[in-house]
Structures are given as C-alpha cells and as structure tokens.
Amino acid sequence: MLRLTDLPRPEPGPGQVRVRLTARPINPSDLLFVQGSYGREARFTPRPDGGTRESGWAVAGFEGAGTVDTLGPGTRGPAPGTRVAVSATGTWQEHICVPGTSVIPVEHGVSTEAVCQLTVNPFTAHLLVRDLALEPGATLLLTAGASAVSRMVIHLASGRGVRCLPVVRHREQAHALTRLGARPLTAGSAGALTEAVRDTVECGQVDAVLDAVGGALGDAALRSLRPAGRFVSYGMLSGRPLSVRPDDLVFRQVSVCGFWLPARMERLDEKELGVLTGEVQEAVARGLPGLEVAERYDLADFRTALERTGRPGRAGKVLLTG
Structure with a gap:
C-alpha cells in the first residue's frame, strides 16, 4: 500500500551524493514494484522505535531528475548544483542519497521532463x-x-x-x-x-x-x-x-x-557502460521519441497520478513532480 509520509532528510555517506529530486516518471516497473511483483523485493527501512517490518517503509521509484546539493565524505562526484539523472530505487521522495556512480550529469539544454526518463x-x-x-x-x-x-x-x-x-x-x-x-x-x-x-x-x-x-x-x-x-x-x-x-x-x-x-546492465564493463551512456545522452539531447509527457502531478497527489497512469490512450508519461 502506498502512503505519503514525512521522513528525515537523509545524509550522504562516503562515496555518496544527495540529490534534491524534482521529477520522476511512473513506469510499468514502478507499478510492479508497488504491487510486489517486481524482480527485486522492496528493502524496508525499520522504524526508529523498533517496529515490525510492516511498520517500516520502502520508497518506490526507479529513476528521476534533480540537482546535487551535498557530497558525502571523500566523494568524487558531480559538484553541488549539477543537474543529474538518477538511477536508483526510491526516487519517489524529495531527497535521495545514492552512490556517485548512480547519477548522470546532463546538459542544461535538456528538459527536466526528458532527464527524469533518461535511465530506464x-x-x-x-x-x-x-x-x-x-x-x-x-x-x-x-x-x-x-x-x-x-x-x-x-x-x-x-x-x-x-x-x-x-x-x-x-x-x-x-x-x-x-x-x-x-x-x-x-x-x-x-x-x-x-x-x-x-x-x-x-x-x-x-x-x-x-x-x-x-x-x-x-x-x-x-x-x-x-x-x-x-x-x-x-x-x-x-x-x-x-x-x-x-x-x-x-x-x-x-x-x-x-x-x-x-x-543486462550488470554485464557491461566500465568502457561499454561509458559508450552506451554517451549514446543515450546524445539521443535524448537530439529529441529521442518516447519521452513525451502527458500529465504532471505533485508527489502529494500520487493517487491521482497512478489513476491517470492506468487509463488507456495516454500520449506520454505521467510525472510526479515537486
């Protein structure tokens, strides 16, 4: 069951960056994750009071766009203020801490709507x-x-x-x-x-x-x-x-x-991943079809966003913003 809740702002650890997210698409894989039918189980964060697994939380979302706002200790990553695409579990929240390797710096000429859909x-x-x-x-x-x-x-x-x-x-x-x-x-x-x-x-x-x-x-x-x-x-x-x-x-x-x-991504070596990332970034910057956006909803209005996602005949993605 999805619900909206307030969580403490996370602090990045060594090798991590914290990103202030502003947009995330709703993909079929996200819906499978919420339904418990995805290939990976949700990792629940336990409550500080030691509650049960069911009383903890797991955040949905596999990709998004935002701006780096803090680097963790010893992190060699994009500088604060850099616009990035994020590939990580848990993007349906305002702030996320991820390894520096999980973000892709993007050019300012690419729209946030396209950037948030770049990694899947x-x-x-x-x-x-x-x-x-x-x-x-x-x-x-x-x-x-x-x-x-x-x-x-x-x-x-x-x-x-x-x-x-x-x-x-x-x-x-x-x-x-x-x-x-x-x-x-x-x-x-x-x-x-x-x-x-x-x-x-x-x-x-x-x-x-x-x-x-x-x-x-x-x-x-x-x-x-x-x-x-x-x-x-x-x-x-x-x-x-x-x-x-x-x-x-x-x-x-x-x-x-x-x-x-x-x-499939796990089978790519560092060189192959770099070449592929460059090809994807170039294609997105040139206006790759399939990145069209149909509707935008604030995170707090996620129920309406999910309902709209399930309707047939959409001409683009539904995004969660804010």
Whole structure:
C-alpha cells in the first residue's frame, strides 16, 4: 500500500551524493514494484522505535531528475548544483542519497521532463536494438507498439534499415508511429494480429519479436516468427503467461529469451557502460521519441497520478513532480 509520509532528510555517506529530486516518471516497473511483483523485493527501512517490518517503509521509484546539493565524505562526484539523472530505487521522495556512480550529469539544454526518463527506457531501447542486431531489411514485430520503449526502438531500428511493425489497438495510435517510419498493425485480438501479419509480410512471418505484453497477444506474436526467429520478452503488461510449445523450439528452432535492464546492465564493463551512456545522452539531447509527457502531478497527489497512469490512450508519461 502506498502512503505519503514525512521522513528525515537523509545524509550522504562516503562515496555518496544527495540529490534534491524534482521529477520522476511512473513506469510499468514502478507499478510492479508497488504491487510486489517486481524482480527485486522492496528493502524496508525499520522504524526508529523498533517496529515490525510492516511498520517500516520502502520508497518506490526507479529513476528521476534533480540537482546535487551535498557530497558525502571523500566523494568524487558531480559538484553541488549539477543537474543529474538518477538511477536508483526510491526516487519517489524529495531527497535521495545514492552512490556517485548512480547519477548522470546532463546538459542544461535538456528538459527536466526528458532527464527524469533518461535511465530506464532509453537504455532499454538501445540495448534491445543492439542485442537483436538485425540486418537492414529484416522485420521486427513489437507488441505494446505505442509504448515509450517501442517508439524509441522504432526510431533506432528504422535508422538501421529494419522494418518495424508495431502492434496497436486503435487507429489513432498508428498515425504517430507511421511518422516515425513504422508500419503499424491495428489488432485488438490475437487472431487479428495473426491475420494482420499475414496480410502485411510477404511470407507471413517476421524475423524477430519484442514482446512487452505476454498472454494471448504474446503467443500470437511468437507464432508469427519465421523458423530460427528470435523472441524477446521484456514486459508483462497483460499479467498473463506465454505459451511456448516444444515444436516451436525443436522443429522451428525459435529462440526465446527475456530482457531485464538491471541484469543486462550488470554485464557491461566500465568502457561499454561509458559508450552506451554517451549514446543515450546524445539521443535524448537530439529529441529521442518516447519521452513525451502527458500529465504532471505533485508527489502529494500520487493517487491521482497512478489513476491517470492506468487509463488507456495516454500520449506520454505521467510525472510526479515537486
């Protein structure tokens, strides 16, 4: 259960910086964390009076934007006053203390709305496109085709000559994706998706799938793969499981794998991380699609923000500000 509470202002320890946060997006991963369905359990801070685990607190939020206001002892980090993107658990609060390596200094020309979304979706999109390494002319099917990550992937993959087929439920969503260079497929059901792929792709099969939905739609996307095609699951918006048949794996030689950003980032060495961070910062500074903002709410109005996040048809993220 989420609730608003007053906490003592944290003091940074050795190697840490304290950031005064001003904006945070509400991402699907945040909602999973709040529901207790995320890949990592919440770390509860016990009450000073020694209360039970349930009476302590854990702060939600995995990214945000703000300004460094204090350095911990011996910290070599961004100087106080530096605008930064923050990648850490617990950003839905006013102040947060994190290792100096968990913040990314940003240029003043980049909006706070874009900065607060820098560390999750743009990194995810870049790594998904990099890991797939599709050749020009290949076809890529994306469920949740109007999502922020999909729009970013379409922008990056189309630039490499990949033919992107984002799946949307409403024709209104298709127009913006067409302007990004995609060929949207309007499909409100698994059967409609299968038919749409057959009508759009000459052989009726695609080279790769990025699935953020699961359930029946994910199953239909998996069936649309060509032999030896690649299926990557990176989300679970439907809350339903995938059905992977042995004959897909054995006879059709389809490969199925999952993508989780924290685990993927852990496999990057320092040099690779530096190069990737530079690429992401450059893309965001140039106006990477998928960073649009629909609505802004103060932290104290988090209930309204969460309710608005759950409504379909949004044209951007809902942010928590203040």
